Amino acid sequence: MSARQSTPRAVAAHAILIAYTLIALFPVFVILINSFKSRAAIFSQPLSLPNSTTFSLLGYETVWAQGNFILYFQNSVIVTVASLFCVLLFGAMAAFALSEYRFRGNSLVVLYLALGIMIPIRLGTVAILQLIVASGLVNTLAALILVYTAQGLPLSVFILSEFMRQVSGDLKNAGRIDGLSEYRIFFRLVLPIVRPAMATVAVFTLIPIWNDLWFPLILAPAENTKTLTLGSQVFIGQFLTNWNAVLASLSLAILPALILYLIFSRQLIRGITSGAVK
């Protein structure tokens, strides 16, 4: 079939994708425009752009003045980046072991990890809380990092081991004959090749951790360990919600996630594997 004949199909496909993109981006757009409006304007004209009469930075000022915003922000970044690092490092190492070495119980371990994907970690909240209390980690960022690492590992091991199975065995063997240690084979030969898969895992891991409210609320609700999502909740009251501040803090919270996503998606596209074998 020529490209010309498929034009209507391409148009249809693009129309569907553009419509979906608009639907997905619309709430984000509404949050952004309303964060720059006065309180009255948010309720009277929620869908209109801010103009000279409705424009207000009140929300951002409140966030800056009231909440410990910089600290929350810092906490979120620390927790997310540290968890991501652990998930990627340990996930990749486990995936390498499971895909590369034959040992008794290999497939049992894979199955066990697959169960971790299917059962949501929040079902174990009570046990996790007991564990964290017993180890004296309540109200520490370490508690969150440990829990998020556990939450992210199953999917990471699962995806990465699939990709690592596809890495040429000859390449690893060539490394062994050249005297590289298994660690060097893993870090220098295998990891660069599965980098696109690592980026995929990073994106899938990053978003739920950044957005999570559940575990920060339960494990680390103290003022100095609050994450951004939890910190934003101070503006949501039972009777009165400071919408300017909520929208402003949410708008700010989008930024780092967006930046990290852009970094990883660049990795997704870039690939240095071509020419490694064949």
Next chain:
Amino acid sequence: MGALTLSGIHKSFGAVHILKGIDLDVADGEFVIIVGPSGCGKSTLLRVIAGLEDATSGAVKIDGADVGHTPPAERGIAMVFQSYALYPHLNVRDNMALGLKHAKFPKEEIAKRVAQATKMLSLGSYLERRPAELSGGQRQRVAVGRAVVRKPKLFLFDEPLSNLDSILRVNTRLELARLHRELKATMIYVTHDQTEAMTLADRIVILRDGVVEQIGTPMELYNAPANVFVAGFIGSPQMNFIDAAALGRHDAVTIGVRPEHIRLDPAAGDAAGAVTHIEHLGADTNVYLDCGKAGLLTIRLFGHHDFDIGAKLFARFEQDKLFRFDGDQRAIGKGA
């Protein structure tokens, strides 16, 4: 420096028995080619020699020392892989130098060896390039270079030519033969291509289903195959196997005759048949003759010959070049 002895090598993966007792002696400086159909265990055998797989039982000795528990890097071997397996993130020079760097060779020695290998394989203009920027033939030369700089006791080749196109394959074959002459190193080479085996090897090992069928020089295998499998594997086109009864003979179960040892005769011969197909290869002509009960015979004639399809002809065998096989497919003896 570089003799290899394998004794009683067995290898199983779970319940699958891949190698079933391989014994082999390779002398220093010998070029031995292990050849066999896909899945016969030849690559596994190479990996056992390299130390990338542990033998289930049996001993691997290099220069008389048992290397069963020696890691691959310390066995004094170098291996060239079918997929080249170059390090994608390193340029050609570093690809060759990496192993030496890890073995903590002095810088000058590394530079000297890389320069030697570069000259030997004419890689001079590619040293700064990455594998992705090289053609298949160039990558293969880099892979060979990476083996050469190690100055190994033993070179191991795992189907090194099978990813190259046919012209490049012939050229690289010549290069390897030259390399073997210049380095005088021991080489073990695995392939499924009997032409490579015949042209390069000092000795050929024929492997089938994890068992050595025969070991010998190329001409020994061609002139005195031990059984039907070896006879069929060596030589192209394949040897014709004819039911002895169809020829009215009782001194064997199967008669084997190579296509090049049959003449066509319009008047009389050993088997009568009709021409079904002719292949003109330029220097040779392959004629397919349907001989009824004796089966379809391939006849290789030198030069250019033309026959009508369906023409009735007689195949005349060169009597002293016939092979006789018994009921167990073993060779009984040659000639009439």
